Amino acid sequence: MAASILHRISGAALTIGGLAILVWWLMAIAGGADGYARFIELVSHWTGKVVLIGLTWAFFQHLLTGIRHLAMDAGQGFELGVNKGAAIVTIAASILLTVALWVYILGVFQ
Amino acid sequence: MTVGDSATPLAKVRGLGSAQHGGEHWLRDKVQSAALVLLGAWLLTSLLLLPTLDQRTLTEWLRSPLGAVPMALFVVTGFRHGLEGMKVVVDDYVDHEGNRFAVNTLLLFLAYGGAGLALFALGRIAFGGGA
Numbered sequence: 143m144a145a146s147i148l149h150r151i152s153g154a155a156l157t158i159g160g161l162a163i164l165v166w167w168l169m170a171i172a173g174g175a176d177g178y179a180r181f182i183e184l185v186s187h188w189t190g191k192v193v194l195i196g197l198t199w200a201f202f203q204h205l206l207t208g209i210r211h212l213a214m215d216a217g218q219g220f221e222l223g224v225n226k227g228a229a230i231v232t233i234a235a236s237i238l239l240t241v242a243l244w245v246y247i248l249g250v251f252q
Numbered sequence: 253m254t255v256g257d258s259a260t261p262l263a264k265v266r267g268l269g270s271a272q273h274g275g276e277h278w279l280r281d282k283v284q285s286a287a288l289v290l291l292g293a294w295l296l297t298s299l300l301l302l303p304t305l306d307q308r309t310l311t312e313w314l315r316s317p318l319g320a321v322p323m324a325l326f327v328v329t330g331f332r333h334g335l336e337g338m339k340v341v342v343d344d345y346v347d348h349e350g351n352r353f354a355v356n357t358l359l360l361f362l363a364y365g366g367a368g369l370a371l372f373a374l375g376r377i378a379f380g381g382g383a
Contacts (some may be wrong), residue, residue, distance in 0.1 A: 150341055157334030164327070165366050168373035171310050172380065178307035205292055208285050215282055246300075 151205040160197050168252035195244055196233035229252035284333050291326040300321075311377055320378045324371060331367040335359060 163185075169179035184190055210219070210228050218224055298319070298365040302309055339357050346352040 153334075153337045154341060157338050161331060161334055161366055164330070165370045165373070166316075168323075168370050168377070171307055171314065172376040174372040175307045178310075201292070205289065207339075209289060210287075212282060212285060 145207050145210070145232055148203055148233070149211070152204040152207075155197065156204055159193065160200065163194075163197065195240065197241060199236055199240040202239045203232065206232040206236055210212040256349075258330060273356065281333075287325075287329050288333055291329060294322050295301065295326060314377045320374060324374055327367055327370045327374065331363045331370075335363040364380060 150154055167181065170178045173206075185194060207229075209231055214225075219228055298313070300306065302313060314323060328348050339356055342352060342359070346355055
């Protein structure tokens with residue numbers, strides 16, 4: 143249940159926030175060095191970072207529950223123990239991957 | 253509207269599914285999801301492998317076919333998947349039929365507009381002369 147509602151919440155966040163930032167990012171790259179610098183300035187603000195970290199978690203959570211759903215659609219993992227275990231793995235892994243990626247990003251970019 | 257008693261059993265049930273093309277839609281959704289697993293992994297790996305993430309490096313990357321083509325596919329597939337996913341959520345949670353239609357139509361416009369803008373930007377990066 144929790145994994146299912148997280149899939150929906152993360153999916154909606156990625157659609158509304160993630161795709162908007164994707165469009166903005168591509169427009170900023172197309173806009174030249176100055177426009178891109180402005181984009182980086184805005185997303186480097188702490189509120190920008192909070193949004194990006196949230197979207198990173200949404201990306202991993204949605205990706206992992208999505209893979210889990212694909213396996214279930216192929217008829218795998220319906221046993222109660224396996225199913226619950228896999229749901230917990232998606233949540234733990236999405237948090238771990240988000241932390242690992244942002245430790246790396248914040249390490250490289252100061 | 254009602255099917256008469258003379259209709260065959262098949263005629264009585266044909267088209268009664270919620271979306272009327274359920275099986276096809278379901279399969280397309282699975283293929284789309286699998287494509288996004290690959291494209292999402294490609295995007296993340298590419299960004300991690302690029303030496304820097306300044307505007308010049310990103311422009312060069314998105315000018316090469318191996319950058320531009322998967323990014324275009326990611327944009328198109330991502331927007332389509334987002335739109336169809338949002339429709340599932342809206343259909344589940346918005347009770348009033350008129351509101352449901354309005355929200356779905358708004359999302360449709362936003363998705364096509366957003367995808368159009370992203371592809372325009374990508375075309376400008378890939379084929380633009382400057383920078």
